Amino acid sequence: MSAAxxxxxxxxxxxxxxxxxxxxxxxGGRDAFLxxxxxxxxxxxxxxxxxxxxxxxxxxxxxxxxxxxWRGMAGLCDVMVHQYEGVRADxxxxxxxxxxxxxxxxxxxxxxxxxxxxxPEREA
Numbered sequence: 001m002s003a004a005x006x007x008x009x010x011x012x013x014x015x016x017x018x019x020x021x022x023x024x025x026x027x028g029g030r031d032a033f034l035x036x037x038x039x040x041x042x043x044x045x046x047x048x049x050x051x052x053x054x055x056x057x058x059x060x061x062x063x064x065x066x067x068x069x070w071r072g073m074a075g076l077c078d079v080m081v082h083q084y085e086g087v088r089a090d091x092x093x094x095x096x097x098x099x100x101x102x103x104x105x106x107x108x109x110x111x112x113x114x115x116x117x118x119x120p121e122r123e124a
Contacts, residue, residue: 008061011053012111015073018046018053019100019107030093040089044080047092051077064110068103 025042026033033039054073062070076095080087111117 008057009111009114009117011056012061012107012114013117014053015050016104016107016111018049019104022046022096023100026093026096030097033093033096034089040092043092043096044087047095048077048080051075051080061110061114064113065106068106068110069099 022043025039025046028036028039033043051074054070055077057070062068
């Protein structure tokens with residue numbers, strides 16, 4: 001396995017961990033998310049992690065599943081950083097609702113193709 005693939009696994013794990021946090025933080029549903037500024041901030045921060053990690057994944061690893069919205073993840077990060085005043089919670093919810101659940105298995109499959117990882121034990 002190349003050094004790039006090994007490093008890419010770290011970025012892919014960061015993506016999975018961040019999307020799992022987003023899903024966990026938003027278990028209360030859309031209305032709870034839209035009504036809680038602190039949860040919104042936590043979700044936005046994890047979308048930034050996803051975008052930055054996606055940006056760092058090598059082209060070779062991205063090619064393992066070109067259907068993953070690599071540019072979209074990085075682009076959302078750019079919007080949240082550089083056009084933060086235009087970020088709308090309802091649109092962030094829509095991305096969360098429509099894309100994150102299908103993204104996790106795809107990223108996990110790429111990690112496995114790169115040799116897998118030893119996941120840390122999760123807190124109960």
